[in-house]
Amino acid sequence: MMNDLKRISCILYRSGTSKGAYFLDNDLPKDKEERHNLILKIMGSPDIRQIDGIGGATTVTTKVAIISVSKREGIDLEYKFIQPSIDEAIADDKPTCGNILTAVGAFGIERGLVSVEDGETIVNVYDVNTGATITQVIQTPNRTVQYHGDFEIAGVPGTASPIKMFFKNISGGKTGDYLPTGNTYDIFDGIKATCLDISMPVVFVKAKDMGLTGYETPNELDAKKELFEKIELIREQASQKMGLGSAKGNVIPKFAIISEAKNNGDINIRYFTPTTAHPALAVSAGFCVAAGSFIKGTILHEINSKEFELGEHIVKIETPSGTIDVGVNFPTTDIKDVEGKTTRTARLLMAGEVFV
Incomplete structure (x- = not known):
């Protein structure tokens, strides 16, 4: 091909319930502003149609993962997440995305960044955005990544090969504390809210307090x-009290509306990106919901009164796309040591070059 465009190696994945573009760190500019501007150009932002880029015109289908080989002991890959805005010239590198994380190990194998084993391959990932460490177990029969399988996740049609993920160091990654305001609940704009930072800073409110059913x-x-005007008022006040500064132009803290489960789950949720309602639930927010259910005084515990006990627990979270099972482990009596466990799927959609 002969043209005046710049070409950059890229892989597109459906990863969990999100879709995104995956790049090698060395293929992108080192300067942050230059890198973010390039990412926006690649995705076609700002433009609600993203007609001049590869973005999916929704938040959950317009995501970017940047991967590199790690120099940290016991870690194979480093993962940096970028959330490009659709209608603004903003590339936010503060949040993480557990769904996009799902395909990181597979990407590393496909790109030859990690050695592959016959049967199963274990890949240890460091989340640059939060400081969490994640162990992924990927099915690799005959030393080949297996994408086909019979595991199903809510929010994705069909089945695929399971990718097990085990999370450590997920408490206080952005604020320094799993209760970033120092309280189990606060009042923002007249609404009772619980703020948690477990894998992702999230503000939780009850559906009935927002004039909603939750369903x-x-x-x-x-x-x-x-x-959404009310959500932004609450988010701004909560963000300031959580020590995150202004929420304006930032996707964190995320926002969630919770209510009682009605389909044999433990709790029901409507999660926000925050500019739109999520079709299911972010993996990172799932750990917030699950762990928060065990913290007395939170509004999550008011709805889903789990008794704190050491060891592993499964919390069934009802979402618009179905019920998601989220695992948490309490190795000590201190909530800050909580660990997460979940199983997701990913599918390689395209590998090649993107032109800008």
């Missing part, structure tokens, strides 16, 4: 302009 569809929620 609305994402489309129904997205149509409520006044709701």
Whole structure:
């Protein structure tokens, strides 16, 4: 091919319930501003259609992972997540994404960054955005990444090969404390809220306090302009008290509306990106929900009163796309030592070069 465009190696993955572009760190500019501008150009932002890029025109299908070989002891890969805005010239590198994380190990194998074993390959990942460490178990029969399988996750049609993930160091990654305000609940704009930082800073409120049932569809929620105005008021106040500064132009803290489960789950949730309602639930936020259910005084514990005990627990979280099982482990009596466990799937969609 002969043209005046710059070409950059890229792999597209459906990863968990998200979709994103995966790049090698060395293939992108080192300067942060230059790198972010390039990512926005690649994705086609700012433009709600993203017609001039490879973005999916929704937050959950417009994501970027940047991968490198790690120099840390016991770690194979370093993962940096970028959330490009769709309609603004913003590339946010503060949050993480557990769904996009799912395909990181597979990407590393495909790119020859880690050695592959016959049967199963274990890949240890460091999340640059949060400081968490994640162990992934990837199916690799005959030393080949297996994408086909019979494991199903809510929010994705069909089945695929399971990728098991075990999370450590997930407490206080952005704020320094799993209770970043120092309280189990606060009042923001007249609404009782619990703020947690376990894998992701999230502000939780009860559906009934927002004038909702909690069982609305994402489309129904997205149509409520006044709701998002209220969410932003609460997010801004919560963000300041969590020590994150202003929420304006940032996707963290995330926002979630919770209510009682009605389909044999433990708790029901509507999660926000935060500019739209998520079709399911972010992996990182799932750990917040699960661990928060064991913390007395939080509004999550009011709805889903789990008794704290050492060891592993499964919390069933109902989402618009179905029920998600999220595992948490308490190795000590201190909540800050909580660990997470989940199983997701990923599929390689395209490998090649993107042009800008």
